[in-house]
Amino acid sequence: MNFEFLVLGTGSATPVVNRHPSAFLLSIENESFLIDCGEGTQYRLLEHKVKSSRIRHIFISHLHGDHYFGLIGLLSSWNLNQRKESLTIFAPRGLAEILTIQFKHSDTKLNFKITFVETETEKIDSILETNLVTVETIPLHHRIPCCGFLFRSKASKRKILAEKLPDNFPIPYIKMLKDGLDVSDELSGEVYLNHEYTTVGSVSKSFAYCSDTAYNELKIKQLQNIDAIYHEATFTESELKRAEQTNHSTAKQAASIANQINANQLVIGHYSSRYKNLDEHLSEAKSVFENTFLAEEGKVYKI
Template sequence: MNFELLVIGTGSATPVLEHNPSAYLLTYDNEQFLIDCGEGTQFRILEYKVRSSRIRHIFISHLHGDHYFGLVGLISSWNLNQRKEDLTIYAPKELAEILTIQFKHSHTFLHFKINFVATNPNEPLLVLDNQLLSVESIPLVHRIDCCGFLFRTKAAKRKLLAEKLPENFPIPYIKMLKDGLDVEDELTGKIYKSEDYTTIGTPSRSFAYCSDTAYNEQMVSQLQDVNTIFHEATFVESELKRAEYTNHSTAIQAATIAKKANAEQLIIGHYSSRYKTLETHLTEAKQVFENTHLALEGVTYKL
């Protein structure tokens, strides 16, 4: 099944024409998950022809405006368009109060339900677990409470090689084979080995979103062996002091986290407005972690 990330916005707080503020759309199967919702996200969603009704989960990392100022506009537009699907928002707990007050004073009465799930900035928390995937929040180090998110798809069960089995093979036994268990036919004593009658199902894939954050090795244990990491790289190495001072990261720091976590792939973004080109970000990151990609708006990345 497709597991991919569309970059909607990967700028930072100061507005520039080259970038939109943070927003990313994760797709798995038929579900879409919006991660951060900077100003203008609804226009980019229209531009990229995203079917909004499929977005039933929104993840907000923290309450700096470049990560959520687009949310009230997006929700208000969904309401104008008679959206009916429930929405769940995973975010710092104060966001519920902010949205409630905005809707109260604009006399906005929603036609759909919003559930809020509060993230915990101090320790990892399982915030979503369904048949398709699980999501944990990742404590990040930033100037205000901030969490990333770790998405893990569920591994599919083993696939049955039905043509190899005798006719009318009992269904409970089929379930056992798919669960990786061997089956013994009590009448004949024949052993049906799971590995002979099934093939491996689609393995789990994982994606970690880490923005905004200072360099923080503590997150490495939670990110161990994750397939793809998005890690902010607001600055290049010549701006290391500024990165430390503002609780952001450099491209080399992002790459170091990916290397220590033994990730397969790194995507960097959340670029400071001071950079007109991103070549230095990419060159520096690749020195530490070769399979690094620049996040670019409008591009979809396989995860």
């Protein structure tokens, strides 16, 4: 199963040249999920030739501008381009009101339907289930209501080796093989052993997005043994006091979370503008959790 995320923005609140505000695109098979939408996200999507029709769900972690100021521009451009596909936006209370006012005073009539789902930021809440994935909120500790998102792809049934089956093989028998059963054809007397006519389907994969948050261990139980986690690392340990004052995390703290949940890989981002070089972020994190990567804009991370 194709399961990967594209980094569109790694910066925090203060603008820095060549470092854009938070935005990520998670792709699972042919579905794409936009996670946060900082200023200029629509340009990042154009640069990477992302098809807007594949984005039917947008997840906004909280209402600090560096995580959603790009949304009105993106939606307006989609509208100008005659988008028809409906869209669901998951966000804390207030975003629907903000966007509605902006559309009202710009006299914008949308060509597509937007459904707003208010997220629960203080407890775990299941917010989406499709044929491919389930999504639930991750309660985070920040200055305003904020949550992360845990994505789990669904394991698929066994895959049919169609070239091995006879022509016009009955559909009910195909379903039995997909379910892992052997098939006995009463008419022909043939027996079709499951392991000879199928291969293993895709396994479930998991990805956690932990946006702005102070260090806290409340999410450890929820995120045990996930495949990958993105965790903010706004500061290094030399600025620990600043991190505590602003409800952010250090690179070492992000690595500590990854280590405690037994994640396979950690990607850190949301860097403060004070850092021009990120070597210290990486070395700090790797001292606690070896399989750590810096979020690099334009890079795709496979899960």
